Amino acid sequence: MSTTIPLLLFAGLADRIGTSSLAFNVPGLPLTAGELKSLLSEAYPHAKSQIATAFVAVNQEYALSDQLIQIGDEVALIPPVSGGDGTEGDAPDSKSSTDGNCLITSDKLSVEEAVAKVHDANHGATLSFIGTTREMTGEMRTVTLEYEAYIPMALKEMQQICADILSQWPGTQCAISHRIGTVGIGETSVVIAVSSPHRASCYDASRYAIEQLKRSVPIWKKEIWDDGSEWKGPQTGPWDPMIRQ
Template sequence: MNIQIALFAGLADRIGTSSLSYAYPHPERPLTAASLKEALAETYPSAANLISASFVAVNQEYAAGDTPITAEDEVALIPPVSGGEPSSDLPQDEALSDLFIITEEPLSVEEITAKVIAPDHGAALTFTGTTREWTQGKRTVHLEYEAYVPMALAKLRQIGGEIEERWPGTRCAISHRIGHVDIAEISVVIAVSAPHRAGCYEASRYAIERLKQIVPIWKKEIWEDGSEWKGHGLGPWDPRVPGEHLLSDD
């Protein structure tokens, strides 16, 4: 069976392509997310560790190991992200799409914040992520962001839905840059409004932590003497885990 696999970030660099046409070498075994990773690790031993740490996405959803794969499925291998729901069933109207954006254009804090202001809300909070010049003694020249765009947008909408469910009445808008982002430029803006400030603070923190957990966006730090893809830094990475733990004090 031949399948097309989308690859991203350091995994695409390691294998040497962002779109892999792969002939599954074990016709006697069912093709599942787990068996695909095992076969890819055998085929590309130099990338085996990164493949092992990655998740398979099938039709823009993170897949359990026993998820079957067919030649007609949209398949991607998702390495740990920097920074669930049936995305195809989410409303795709213009207003919702405008709340969650991935773009190569500069971001406006004022425009994104204005999307969530509501007459019955007494609190609005905007988180702005910018490119830091120095990290652990290394000087960053600029960042390069890459995304699995359709799935990333679906996951941003999922975060908005989770926030609405957890803090009813709260409104959230998220915009994220891809491509070249210079020092001190804005890479992500998360705007949240709510009837009261406590829920607004909590929802804003939840949004950025959840984004880092489940949204397939990667960044490459470009230094004066090299570069490196940066992955998820919040411990064991499992984007299928619900986000309830993110606001825990433990």
């Protein structure tokens, strides 16, 4: 007997299908994540290429193609993310969500607040990475950036990055803050603060944090130009958010 799955869609995929939420009919449950993508491609052939590159998320975690989707699961289709260079829907007037040392907010970011979260009297090294909106990319002039996030899953992924860092570099602390909504030229979109007993671990952990954020955290950016706009994703190679290095 057929049933309906509520689906969440984001960024360019939502634009292509024409909605950010979809009640999608399937033959029955359970079915696999791969089967869901096949059914969506048949129902929306004009979005087939975007669906092919997207990952299914089940209960705010990336799913392998053979993972079963059950009744009551929260299901989302995640197009390639753009991370630390990337609201649900339109930009809110003021909105913040936190989980431990991780923050997603529509307000301007504070480097000092992020650094304070990782302060430790026994740590000899503290680094802050600050990502800002640049005006020129080659010959293209950016007017603003628009950031969108699958907020609860993004916070979980950011917390996992902090846990990865603590595991790989014992004693090292990390805090991640990301802006959503409209971010103007020269404004800060992401702040990553890291502190560690020694500088080598601090440098390595900071680089890991931004690279993993750009790979796995469901945050997207739309570049707004004078004459158009475009959602941005990974710039090189295939996208696999489940890789952790």
